[in-house]
Amino acid sequence: MTTDAATPLTALDVMRDAPVIPVIVLHDVRDAVPLARALVAGGIRMLEVTLRTREALECIEAIAKEVPEAVAGAGTIRSAADAQASALAGARFGVSPGYTRSVGKACHDLGLPLLPGVATGSEIMLAQEDGYTELKFFPAVQAGGINMLRAWGGPFNDVKFCPTGGVHAGNAEEFLALPNVACVGGSWIVPTEAIAAKDWARIEVLAREASQLRR
Incomplete structure (x- = not known):
């Protein structure tokens, strides 16, 4: 799959590119580009930069401009304003912790693929009514985990999920083995201490390991 910014993406493109979407929290814009480069070198290109810090939008913009091999996305989208600001910063997909029709409409109108x-x-059912069939299951482990996803496989067999929340290297493949799971989201490949130490080599190794998970 190309990462050319001129090529439209779908939510399924985002989910299928690699087994893991990293959930990234950045406090220093100077970390954004080297982190993105380390992740791409390890085989992870879809990067969810969460809107949990004041620097997040600037980090998305830096990645979008300086790391063309990466696909910068915005996480923790909670409002139409968040979606608009993310798209303006260069985000090419969005991820939200929940779903509201205003967020769904804003992303649709912006052409911003949303999980x-x-x-x-x-x-x-609400998300499906609005045309969304690729969804983030959050918080995955706390909300029922693998057993919940198995249960949903019957009535919602046309939905693909990205479970996030409590997913880590030790349980990721168990989630990925489920037929209704396209990828998982997790922060274990971008540990806070590694970012603080600017240990990009470690993050590249973690990304490479994650990119080779079976699904």
Whole structure:
């Protein structure tokens, strides 16, 4: 799959590119580009930079401009304004912790592929009504984990999930083995201490290991 910014993406493109989407929290814009380069070198190109810090949008912009091999995305989208600001910064996909129709409409109108967060059957149905069939299951482990995904496989067999929350190197392949799981989201490949230490070599190794997980 090309990462050319001129090529439209779908949510399924984002989910299928690698087994793991890293959930990234950045506090220093200077870390954004070397982190993105380390992840890409390890085989991870879809990068979810969460809007949990004041620097997040600037980090997305830096990655979008300086690391063309990466696909910068915005996580923790909670409002239409978040979606608009993310798209303006150069994000090419969005991820939300939950789902509201205003967020779904904003992303649709912006042409921003969205992985909406769901934790219940009713939330899945609401997202599907609005045309979303690739969803983030969050918080995955806390909301029922693998057993919940197996249960959803019957009534929601046309939905693909990206479980996030409590997923780590030790359980990722168990999630990825499920037929309704296209990828997982996790922060274990971008540990806070490695970013603080600017240990990009370690992050590249973690990304490479994650990119080779079976699914």
